[in-house]
Amino acid sequence: DQQVKQNSPSLSVQEGRISILNCDYTNSMFDYFLWYKKYPAEGPTFLISISSIKDKNEDGRFTVFLNKSAKHLSLHIVPSQPGDSAVYFCAASPSNTGKLIFGQGTTLQVKP
């Protein structure tokens, strides 16, 4: 039973355009959500997070939106750059626990 789902295995966008990565979850006990970026042969790198009490969080080119009623979150990257090409993982944390439940990842390719 996959509690965090990233339904798009891959996404390709043109440099300078917006990249939108999506994530759905099923467990209403999740109250903290994170996005990580991963290059091959490296560990996941933290990008941005959002608490369940918010519906939006911005950090530079990265914005995360949370829709609790739909149990959906998305990561927007504007403008996209070739260096953003990587695998992006959505992760969720249940209340009062430290463990992260990860989605399967979406491979983003930003074309010059």
Next chain:
Amino acid sequence: DSGVTQTPKHLITATGQRVTLRCSPRSGDLSVYWYQQSLDQGLQFLIQYYNGEERAKGNILERFSAQQFPDLHSELNLSSLELGDSALYFCASSASLSGGPIYQETQYFGPGTRLLVL
């Protein structure tokens, strides 16, 4: 560089053997987490330690064990290895300074140890 270090970077061993993976958390972080990334399962939470004590367990096999030492580094021991244990093993750490329930903390990941069981 996240500040989390893991050794060794690569490990090749045979079925039935035992290995130890080592993790040093970021300076000052009290919580250490272990994750396994295999091709078909994605990133799976194994276990968490906080200041030397086990705090949470995930899908960790009985053949696997972990501990966190007084200097806060952690080791993951994998025994009676099987071909299916071949995977990337990541360690992460978070501050957990309050000592209370772990709540909405960002985890920072190390570079991982790639284990190949032949």
